Amino acid sequence: MNYNILLAGFGGQGVLFAGKLLAYCALISGKEISWLPSYGPEMRGGTCNCSVCISDEPIGSPLVTEPNVFVALNQPSFDKFIGKVKAGGKAFVDSTLVETKTDRTDIDCYYVPATQLETDNNLPKGANIILLGKVLEETGIFSDDTVRKALEKIVPPAKAFLIDNNLRAIGIGRAQ
Amino acid sequence: MKGNEALAEAAMRAGCKCFFGYPITPQTELAAYMAKRMQKNGGVFLQAESEIAAINMVLGAASTGVRAMTSSSSPGISLKSEGISYIAGSDLPCVIINVERGGPGLGGIQPSQADYWQATKGLGHGDFHLLVYAPASVQEMVDMVINAFDKADTYRMPAMILADGLLGQMMEPVTFPEVEPKVYDKSSWAADGHKGQREHHIINSLYLTPEALEKTVVDRFAKYDIIKEKETDAECYLTDDADIVVCAFGATARVVKSAVNEAREQGIKVGMFRPKTLWPFPVKEICKATESASKILSVEMSMGQMVDDIKLAINCSKPVEFFGRTGGVIPTPAEVLAKIKAMGGNN
Numbered sequence: 059m060n061y062n063i064l065l066a067g068f069g070g071q072g073v074l075f076a077g078k079l080l081a082y083c084a085l086i087s088g089k090e091i092s093w094l095p096s097y098g099p100e101m102r103g104g105t106c107n108c109s110v111c112i113s114d115e116p117i118g119s120p121l122v123t124e125p126n127v128f129v130a131l132n133q134p135s136f137d138k139f140i141g142k143v144k145a146g147g148k149a150f151v152d153s154t155l156v157e158t159k160t161d162r163t164d165i166d167c168y169y170v171p172a173t174q175l176e177t178d179n180n181l182p183k184g185a186n187i188i189l190l191g192k193v194l195e196e197t198g199i200f201s202d203d204t205v206r207k208a209l210e211k212i213v214p215p216a217k218a219f220l221i222d223n224n225l226r227a228i229g230i231g232r233a234q
Numbered sequence: 235m236k237g238n239e240a241l242a243e244a245a246m247r248a249g250c251k252c253f254f255g256y257p258i259t260p261q262t263e264l265a266a267y268m269a270k271r272m273q274k275n276g277g278v279f280l281q282a283e284s285e286i287a288a289i290n291m292v293l294g295a296a297s298t299g300v301r302a303m304t305s306s307s308s309p310g311i312s313l314k315s316e317g318i319s320y321i322a323g324s325d326l327p328c329v330i331i332n333v334e335r336g337g338p339g340l341g342g343i344q345p346s347q348a349d350y351w352q353a354t355k356g357l358g359h360g361d362f363h364l365l366v367y368a369p370a371s372v373q374e375m376v377d378m379v380i381n382a383f384d385k386a387d388t389y390r391m392p393a394m395i396l397a398d399g400l401l402g403q404m405m406e407p408v409t410f411p412e413v414e415p416k417v418y419d420k421s422s423w424a425a426d427g428h429k430g431q432r433e434h435h436i437i438n439s440l441y442l443t444p445e446a447l448e449k450t451v452v453d454r455f456a457k458y459d460i461i462k463e464k465e466t467d468a469e470c471y472l473t474d475d476a477d478i479v480v481c482a483f484g485a486t487a488r489v490v491k492s493a494v495n496e497a498r499e500q501g502i503k504v505g506m507f508r509p510k511t512l513w514p515f516p517v518k519e520i521c522k523a524t525e526s527a528s529k530i531l532s533v534e535m536s537m538g539q540m541v542d543d544i545k546l547a548i549n550c551s552k553p554v555e556f557f558g559r560t561g562g563v564i565p566t567p568a569e570v571l572a573k574i575k576a577m578g579g580n581n
Contacts, residue, residue: 092406097399118491119488
């Protein structure tokens with residue numbers, strides 16, 4: 059297993075949270091893992107991204123420059139990184155917010171109207187996790203059981219109701 | 235756990251009872267973590283009015299013999315430099331964290347290693363050194379903080395953890411060693427109240443008689459000689475048969491390791507040498523690690539600073555080249571690999 063994952067979007071879309079969820083899934087599964095956010099002004103409303111490396115071997119560079127899994131939650135992120143996805147890699151795009159499609163044929167690109175699905179299913183701020191559901195489905199990287207355990211670790215007890223919402227979002231993503 | 239938080243947690247577990255800080259990106263999570271937990275831990279957290287105040291509070295706390303720490307990022311460390319010189323001149327143990335960002339001036343907020351010279355050669359006026367540790371993972375940040383407190387107490391001198399924004403912001407799994415903090419006898423010098431029972435202790439760095447001052451400096455340098463002998467540490471990775479040895483420290487070493495692995499897959503005989511202590515520089519270790527090499531490459535997030543120490547360590551016996559990015563740009567494994575190939579790295 060060797061995943062170099064790049065998640066990118068606007069600050070506030072839950073890019074870092076989605077990455078953190080993957081990181082904890084990997085931790086529970088006994089994998090080597092690194093999680094590296096962009097920080098500073100980017101977190102406060104600009105574009106924001108997060109590198110997650112998951113491997114059976116110790117992680118070298120934690121900075122993902124050529125992802126084999128890329129998640130794009132907005133147009134600027136899609137434009138900036140789609141050309142950098144490694145050949146044979148997979149890209150996951152929120153097609154509600156990203157209007158263009160890639161002409162690359164050497165990668166698999168999945169278009170999921172995640173923001174629209176978030177509204178349709180009354181899952182506010184759930185687009186990131188809906189798209190993550192699609193990632194889990196297409197890569198087979200982690201099971202729902204692992205995701206539940208990871209959510210139980212990172213969602214504070216006072217917000218425990220969010221665990222079920224997140225799992226519902228994952229399910230919707232998987233079904234796309 | 236984030237690197238910055240791991241540094242804070244490790245410090246508390248090492249028995250740090252006083253933390254004085256001032257916010258600056260990219261190390262603020264460290265102070266925030268301390269703010270939440272230090273008091274519950276029976277210690278003192280104080281956000282000072284400036285970096286200068288914070289380092290002088292460390293001087294005061296360390297004078298009483300408690301374990302004290304401050305943290306900042308590059309511009310903040312420059313502000314602290316006067317206090318650090320006073321601490322060194324007063325022979326006080328403490329730990330200082332620098333989560334480096336791009337410079338000079340206010341610079342930027344992205345990762346950098348351009349404070350190498352400052353940390354190893356010129357952190358304040360006067361003849362003195364700090365112990366300087368360069369972690370390359372979140373786990374190593376934990377281990378090095380604990381070790382830094384011990385070495386600072388052992389040698390009665392300040393120790394620095396020289397990290398960077400990448401390590402500070404990165405999250406990796408960590409385990410905290412289950413050890414009780416070591417206890418050091420500081421009764422011969424700590425100014426912790428004599429209660430009329432003994433002569434008072436004076437913590438001072440002012441000597442108006444040149445001969446008296448010279449003696450304190452010479453004595454300190456005799457101690458540095460012992461440290462140079464005993465306290466060096468480094469990692470050698472695939473250096474045994476390497477034709478090119480790439481030297482890198484901290485986060486850059488992670489990038490270099492990826493490049494070395496890629497080069498090895500292509501059959502290029504390359505290895506990596508990573509100093510874990512920047513002062514004292516691991517001279518013996520680098521000489522041994524580069525025995526089989528015909529060329530050495532230093533990769534840094536700066537315009538080339540450690541490269542000088544490499545040349546000194548091997549007495550310029552082999553060509554030493556440099557590759558780096560600066561200003562907050564992180565070199566990529568592909569760039570490093572291209573440089574290795576350009577140097578004629580072969581089988």
